[in-house]
Amino acid sequence: MDTLSQLKNELQEEYQTTRKFFEAYPEEKNDFAPHEKSMKLMPLATHIGEVFGWADTMLKTSDLDFANTDYQPKKLSTKEDLLKTLDENYNASNAALGNANENDLNETWALKNNGEEIAKWTKYGSIRHSLNQITHHRAQLGVYYRLNDIPLPGSYGPSADNPGF
Secondary structure, eight states, rough: HHHHHHHHHHHHHHHHHHHHHHTTTTTTGGOOOOTTOOOOHHHHHHHHHTTTTHHHHHHHHHHEEEEGGOOOOOOOSSHHHHHHHHHHHHHHHHHHHOOOOOOGSSSSEEEEETTTTEEEEEEHHHHHHHHHHHHHHHHHHHHHHHHHHHHOOSSSSSSSTTTTT
């Protein structure tokens, strides 16, 4: 079984679907949130774009320790920057998957906070988790779009707004 090519194919499919969502992104709604506890629209979309880079990070590291990193989420404000971030992160992860070998997927990768392990997977498991995160957050984005009467592109088939897919 060629797991790497399957992951690359899935990443590409999620990228193509997410790109359609980002091409429909409404800049005038950057600060929209459906609830006070909800993330605002642009930070949510930015997060989705950044998740596309996680496979690259996961294949090149053994963990991410939240307390010992200088990482800060990007602060984007335009559709153009959102699409650029998506493209850059997708390309980095796609290249990392292309340069990896099947044995790399068996190594472990962990999320930590100040050295304390929060979660641990194989690198395969962590990449699968990131692909699930993309799907999960893109579904949230779809709800935000629907609440603002923004037509939804098809994801895994037609949508009510795009019946011809």
